[in-house]
Amino acid sequence: xxxxxxxxxxxxxxxxxxxxxxxxxxxxxxxxxxxxxxxxxxxxxxxxxxxxxxxxxxxxxxxxxxxxxxxxxxxxxxxxxxxxxxxxxxxxxxxxxxxxxxxxxxxxxxxxxxxxxxxxxxxxxxxxxxxxxxxxxxxxxxxxxxxxxxxxxxxxxxxxxxxxxxxxxxxxxxxxxxxxxxxxxxxxxxxxxxxxxxxxxxxxxxxxxxxxxxxxxxxxxxxxxxxxxxxxxxxxxxxxxxxxxxxxxxxxxxxxxxxxxxxxxxxxxxxxxxxxxxxxxxxxxxxxxxxxxxxxxxxxxxxxxxxxxxxxxxxxxxxxxxxxxxxxxxxxxxxxxxxxxxxxxxxxxxxxxxxxxxxxxxxxxxxxxxxxxxxxxxxxxxxxxxxxxxxxxxxxxxxxxxxxxxxxxxxxxxxxxxxxxxxxxxxxxxxxxxxxxxxxxxxxxxxxxxxxxxxxxxxxxxxxxxxxxxxxxxxxxxxxxxxxxxxxxxxxxxxxxxxxxxxxxxxxxxxx
Amino acid sequence: xxxxxxxxxxxxxxxxxxxxxxxxxxxxxxxxxxxxxxxxxxxxxxxxxxxxxxxxxxxxxxxxxxxxxxxxxxxxxxxxxxxxxxxxxxxxxxxxxxxxxxxxxxxxxxxxxxxxxxxxxxxxxxxxxxxxxxxxxxxxxxx
Numbered sequence: 335x336x337x338x339x340x341x342x343x344x345x346x347x348x349x350x351x352x353x354x355x356x357x358x359x360x361x362x363x364x365x366x367x368x369x370x371x372x373x374x375x376x377x378x379x380x381x382x383x384x385x386x387x388x389x390x391x392x393x394x395x396x397x398x399x400x401x402x403x404x405x406x407x408x409x410x411x412x413x414x415x416x417x418x419x420x421x422x423x424x425x426x427x428x429x430x431x432x433x434x435x436x437x438x439x440x441x442x443x444x445x446x447x448x449x450x451x452x453x454x455x456x457x458x459x460x461x462x463x464x465x466x467x468x469x470x471x472x473x474x475x476x477x478x479x480x481x482x483x484x485x486x487x488x489x490x491x492x493x494x495x496x497x498x499x500x501x502x503x504x505x506x507x508x509x510x511x512x513x514x515x516x517x518x519x520x521x522x523x524x525x526x527x528x529x530x531x532x533x534x535x536x537x538x539x540x541x542x543x544x545x546x547x548x549x550x551x552x553x554x555x556x557x558x559x560x561x562x563x564x565x566x567x568x569x570x571x572x573x574x575x576x577x578x579x580x581x582x583x584x585x586x587x588x589x590x591x592x593x594x595x596x597x598x599x600x601x602x603x604x605x606x607x608x609x610x611x612x613x614x615x616x617x618x619x620x621x622x623x624x625x626x627x628x629x630x631x632x633x634x635x636x637x638x639x640x641x642x643x644x645x646x647x648x649x650x651x652x653x654x655x656x657x658x659x660x661x662x663x664x665x666x667x668x669x670x671x672x673x674x675x676x677x678x679x680x681x682x683x684x685x686x687x688x689x690x691x692x693x694x695x696x697x698x699x700x701x702x703x704x705x706x707x708x709x710x711x712x713x714x715x716x717x718x719x720x721x722x723x724x725x726x727x728x729x730x731x732x733x734x735x736x737x738x739x740x741x742x743x744x745x746x747x748x749x750x751x752x753x754x755x756x757x758x759x760x761x762x763x764x765x766x767x768x769x770x771x772x773x774x775x776x777x778x779x780x781x782x783x784x785x786x787x788x789x790x791x792x793x794x795x796x797x798x799x800x801x802x803x804x805x806x807x808x809x810x811x812x813x814x815x816x817x818x819x820x821x822x823x824x825x826x827x828x829x830x831x832x833x834x835x836x837x838x839x840x841x842x843x844x845x846x
Numbered sequence: 847x848x849x850x851x852x853x854x855x856x857x858x859x860x861x862x863x864x865x866x867x868x869x870x871x872x873x874x875x876x877x878x879x880x881x882x883x884x885x886x887x888x889x890x891x892x893x894x895x896x897x898x899x900x901x902x903x904x905x906x907x908x909x910x911x912x913x914x915x916x917x918x919x920x921x922x923x924x925x926x927x928x929x930x931x932x933x934x935x936x937x938x939x940x941x942x943x944x945x946x947x948x949x950x951x952x953x954x955x956x957x958x959x960x961x962x963x964x965x966x967x968x969x970x971x972x973x974x975x976x977x978x979x980x981x982x983x984x985x986x987x988x989x
Contacts, residue, residue, distance in 0.1 A: 388980050501904060507856060507895040513888045514863055521881040524873045528881060529866050552925075559921050559951055560914050728952035732945045733966050735925070739941075740970060743932070744980040752929040760922050767907045768852055786884040790877055798878045 337465060344695030347394060348703055356391075356399040357700055361707045364406020369719045371414055373734065374423035375407035375650075376666045377554060380546045381734065383674055384741030387543075393678040394693050398700040400674050401654075404667060405457060405704045408609065408650045409712055412449045412643055413719050417442060425609035425646040428617040432631060432638030439634050443716075444580050448636055449643040450712040451584055454705055456595045456644035460651025461701045463599050464658075468687070471659035475684040480791035481802045485812040487785040490662040493605040493819030494774050502824055504770045512778015513785070515540055522783055523790055535750045542673055542779045544742055544751055548758025549765075549772050550670075551738045556763040558731045566726040587640035590620050598645030602652020605664045605819065609649040616645025618833070651701070658682055658694065662781075666773040672780055849903030856896030864889035917951060924948070936985020937975075941967035 347353065367378035379400050386396040411426030416433035429449060436445040478486065491509040518529045519539025530536040597619060598612035620641035625631045631638045650667070657668040661683035675682045680693060687694055712719075742755050762772055796802035804810055823830075867885035909915070928944040946963030954962055971989065974980045 385974070385978075385980070389978055503895045503898040503902075504904075506891060507899075510888050510891040510895065514885070514892065517885050517888065521870075521873075523877055524875040524881050526870050526873045526881045528870050528885065529863075531866075555948070556918050556921065559917050559948075560910050562914075562917075562953060565953070726953075728949050728954050729962055729966075731952060732948035732962070733970075735948060736941055736945055736966060736970055737974075739925075739928070740937075740974055740980065740982060743983060744974075747981065749929050749933060752932070753926055756922055756925045756929065759925070760918070763918065767909065768848065769904060769907065789884060790879045793879045794877055 337469065340691060340695045341465065341699060343692065344697075344699030345702075347692055347696030348398065348699035353395055353398050353696075353700065354703070356395050357402045357703050358707055360399040360402025361406040361704055361711055364403035364408075365410035365413075365708065365711060365719055366406075366722055367403065368407035368410025368423055368426075369413040369722055370725075370730065371420050373554070373730075374411075374667075375404050376670050377550045377734075378407050379403050379667060379670045379674070380543075380550045381738055381741060383670070383677060384543050384547065384745045385737075386674075387677055388741070388744040393680055393690075394696045396678060397674060397693065397697050401671065401697060401701060402704045402707075404671060405647075405650065405701065406708060407667075408457070408647050409450070409453045409708045410719065411646070412453065413446065413716065414723055416445045416449065416639070417720060418723065425613045425649070427610070428613040428642035428646075429639060431617065431642075432633070432635050435632070435634035436636065436639065441634070444583060445636070445639050446716050447713050448580075448583060448587065449639050450709060450716070452587070452591050452594070452640040452643040453647040453712070454709045455591045456598055456647035456649075457651050457708075458702070458705050459595045460599045460602065460648040461698065461705065463603075463648075464651055464655055464701075465698055467603065468655050468659045471655060472684040472687045475660050477808065478684075479806075480788040480795065481805060482808050482812065483788040484785060484792055485803060485809045485816065486660065486662055487781055487788070489605060489812050489816040489819065490664070490777065490781070491774060492816040494664070494771075494777060501769065502820055504768075505774050508765070508770050508772065508774035509778045512775040512780075513782040514778070515545065515775075516779045516782020517786070522787060535748070540754065540779070541746065541751065542776070543677065543745065544755045545758050545779050546670060546673055546776055547738045547742055548755040549762035549775060551734060552755065552759025553762030553766060553772075555731050555735045556759060557766070558727055560763075563727055565728070566724050583636050587637050590624070590637040590641040591644040593620060593623065594641035594644035595648040598648030599652040601645070602649030602664070603655045605656060605662070605815075609646045609653065609665065609667075612649025612652075613642035613646035614833075617642040654701075658686065658697075659684065661686075661784075663777065666776070669773055669777050669780060673776075676780060847903065848906055848909070849899045853896045853899030853903070856899060857893055860889050860893035860896055863892060921948065921951065932983040934985065936987055936989050937982040938967050938971050938989045939985060939987075940983070941970065 348357070364378060367373045368375060382400060382403060386399055391399065407423060408425065411421060411423040412429045412433065415421045415426040415429040416437050419430050419434040421427040421430055433445045433449065436442065494505060494509070518536055520527055520537060527537065594616035597615045601612035601615055602609065617638065620637060621631045624637055625635065653663070653665050653668045657663040657672060661672070661681065663669040663672045672682060680686065680690060738755070739752060743752050765772060792802050804813065864886060867882050867889060870881050872880065924944060924947050928940055932940050942963040945966045946959040949962045950956060950959035971982065975982050
């Protein structure tokens with residue numbers, strides 16, 4: 335009951351006219367960004383953080399805007415999957431398999447509305463799950479001391495590569511690179527200058543926003559330049575057909591949605607799994623469950639659209655659980671959302687729930703609202719978003735680049751920082767070519783200082799005895815999770831990756 | 847081979863990082879671990895993983911042909927130049943040319959590139975500066 339009253343307070347926050355407007359705006363922009371290939375949720379949120387920040391929005395309104403973008407992008411990813419067989423973002427990959435054949439059979443409208451409903455079910459149930467699960471996780475997290483936190487951060491890095499990672503050394507390298515960048519600047523404990531080489535611009539450290547926008551958004555622009563991909567995603571208006579959902583079809587897909595939602599939520603909560611794995615699991619298990627002989631799946635079976643869409647949106651809700659309750663994100667986009675919180679001087683984790691309940695519950699209420707807004711936007715108005723696919727990338731990508739510059743310049747006002755962002759953009763392009771994942775770099779930059787602070791606090795408590803890091807049952811359990819999460823992909827990674835790649839076309843993406 | 851070169855660079859970076867960590871000065875405040883321990887750990891991970899890349903490289907990534915590589919270098923150079931002239935000529939003028947360059951390289955016709963550049967620049971100026979009130983670089987003309 336306590337949860338309900340907290341949630342009611344949250345709705346009071348979310349329903350103010352300003353926040354409601356931001357939510358609608360965020361949903362719209364998010365769907366747009368999700369629909370456009372090459373601009374995933376992580377990119378979209380990354381570009382908008384500096385803008386939201388320099389607009390001087392308070393913590394709750396900024397969070398509402400940016401999480402609406404996050405949910406919106408997850409909904410929007412399916413549009414180009416279905417109409418063009420090009421996933422708008424990585425989690426929408428599985429939707430291509432049955433969505434595109436449906437569109438070819440002239441049932442694009444049905445596929446879009448069905449996937450809209452499935453997205454709604456997945457995201458709605460996952461948000462309910464977030465409400466129930468996050469406070470429980472907070473209770474566990476309150477038992478954590480500095481040593482446990484240090485190991486928890488290690489868990490985050492060890493599992494971030496995910497089950498489909500083929501080269502764990504590259505994930506570890508990326509994490510170390512990020513942590514190394516985080517060390518630049520004055521030491522938070524003693525005030526010593528570290529790695530600044532007397533360069534005054536580095537005294538405050540490198541702003542993580544510069545790194546995020548450079549690594550995610552600008553490197554994407556370079557990828558487009560490299561491939562000269564300047565055309566429009568869609569040549570003409572794709573035929574959508576009837577837009578209103580076919581209720582008998584939806585009814586038939588209810589069990590598929592339920593299974594997809596359950597699996598997706600589970601995959602989202604687990605560290606290092608994320609929405610891509612959620613939709614992949616949902617699709618493959620749905621196929622196992624209802625179509626063992628492979629007769630209809632892959633040829634336009636509506637259940638093959640409903641299950642992965644429910645899974646992907648449930649996973650994106652589930653991924654918020656560890657991010658909010660522990661302060662440890664499990665995927666690229668939640669890492670970017672963590673950046674939002676840090677930028678607003680809010681430290682996520684168990685104390686957030688006791689110290690800033692208005693922020694947490696306002697955010698959760700906003701997520702519920704965003705779901706309804708998105709359902710309304712995505713079913714009757716889907717035609718608007720399909721038209722956006724006709725904007726050629728030769729116009730779109732320069733605009734993305736320029737907005738990135740505007741955002742960073744408006745918060746730092748420094749030429750040096752903007753140049754640094756270009757540097758990160760080139761580095762991001764190079765790392766992507768070498769298949770070094772970028773998400774651990776970002777997470778390293780975001781969590782580096784906290785990780786070090788916790789290590790040093792733990793050592794102060796133990797008076798310099800390193801054994802404190804394995805000194806409690808909780809730390810030992812966390813180490814086991816970390817080691818399993820790091821070693822398992824080495825054994826299974828290639829197999830899972832191969833199966834996922836069977837469905838993927840040559841598009842390249844940044845995390846999910 | 848690319849991974850081996852990358853590993854070599856990584857190793858050099860790790861050695862440099864650890865060396866730079868040894869030069870960190872203590873301040874008047876001290877704690878048990880000190881400001882150097884964590885950077886040492888990070889440097890070690892960097893070094894070990896780099897050695898792994900040298901020993902067991904992945905298959906070669908598909909590098910772009912020289913022309914496309916030059917494309918990226920030029921674009922990066924244009925962006926750096928853009929940052930550099932931003933305070934000199936102001937947001938609107940710098941952005942027209944930077945956008946025009948990028949959209950031209952992505953396949954717009956030269957004249958249309960300038961039109962796109964102008965539209966983008968003025969559009970961003972109106973939305974982000976005039977409506978939303980973000981501070982953009984001011985040149986000699988005040989925009």
